[in-house]
Amino acid sequence: MIEFADLRKAFGAKHVLEGFTLTVRDGETMVIIGYSGTGKSVAIKHVVGLLDPDAGHVAVDGEVVHELDRPQLQAVRARIGFVFQFAALFDSLTIYENVAFGLRRRRDLEESEIQDRVAHALELVDLPGVEQRMPAELSGGMRKRVGLARAIAIQPKYMLYDEPTTGLDPVTSAVIDQLMVRTREALGVTSIVITHDMRSAYTIGDRIAMLYQGRVRQVGTVDEIKRSDDPVVRGFVEGRPDARLAMEGTPLTGREEVAVEGVHG
């Protein structure tokens, strides 16, 4: 279980997270949606200790991440696969070396076992035979799939996806969605997915949480989010331009809510 408890984080004068609280249950896929710059990526970077909170905490399996010493933190990280927005492949290494990278930290794996795991991970993302190519030789979608293969090769308990379909065409996005579903089914992982893509969120999510002004605005099942009567949530999931007003300034007032409701209601 991953638990965000009253998480607060500011960068200078900009308060990004202001009491973010959310529990991700074992086995579920939690999708976190929200406007750009509202701190979704910041939130999941706390899970792997890339950022330390100003207040509150993130706990993974009951262990408070920012209180762990380095060996304990590395043990937590070894249970988590992280898929970065732009894949973050090591561009000086081959695809094989990229996917094998996390496995090489483990002393108990022979090279032959690493080879098998790399081949299996690449097969799972439908990219067999690219082992000797360099990241620069791959398309954006292929790079994301390699990033996914690299994360699943370590056979993690948790998967964190940071905008896995951003910048991809709709078909490739759908392929990535399928791969995320397949990964969950094959490995039984608990996942947190950051996305703006509502089609993707509805396809892969068990529950969806909307992050708004540093806190969770609403969390619920896909159906609950689709049927939400919260104007902020509805404005976002339906992609209404006027809902952007809420994000750029003060919270929605009654007048703006009427405007939002008035356009589409």
Next chain:
Amino acid sequence: MLAVIGRQATGFVAGFGRLGLFVVDIVRALPDARTWGRLLAQQMRRIGVDSLPIALFIAAFTGIVLALLSSYVFTGAVPLYLVGTLVGKTIMLELGPVLTALALAGRVGATMAAELGTMRVTEQVDALETMAYDPFAYLVVPRVLAGTLMFPVIIALAMGMGLLTGWLAATNLLPLSTNEFVNGLMKFYTDFDWQYGLIKSASFGFTITLIGCFLGLGARGGAEGVGNATMRTVVFSAAMILVLDAYWAVTLLRSAG
């Protein structure tokens, strides 16, 4: 005005504080030899072998110019065989280490800052950390160690090249025989000469790679951030080479003289 000076002074002190913590992290990562050990040879090759042509090129011309310059200065007043003395002392004590280090500050330091800066802004460093790697053990320790170990090697070879071209210039362009040149070279020679040069070289290698790694990993904000880190690495490294040069002169050279 005071506020601006205060802010800049605070920023300067804070920067040194961060650099100090960076060094502490390097020391903390040293026991993780399993990670950095296999990368050390690769970095030694990149820093050493790949830097050798530019180091030898600079030393070759420095040797020629030094021989001719000393001949010009000595004319009529000082015996010409002392050309060998001046070439040897200057190459080993000063110009070999300093000129080579200044050139390598651009080649080695800037390359490291650009490489690590790009890794930082494209989240490759974050990816390393999420896969339970220590970026200091994986990225910084092998580079700084390789720099500290390889700079003396490169500069020793550069010294050899400088002496060789100095001898060639003296015997071909000046009325000086090989015996006279070697006589001058050995007349005031002590082992301290090359030892001093190589100690300086190691300190230059450590400093250039440390600054390159520190500013590279501190890069923020995309291509502009990487560009800034690269430029600052060259400027700070060059400045620190001159500061260290003066430091070693005051501490080692003065006490030996």
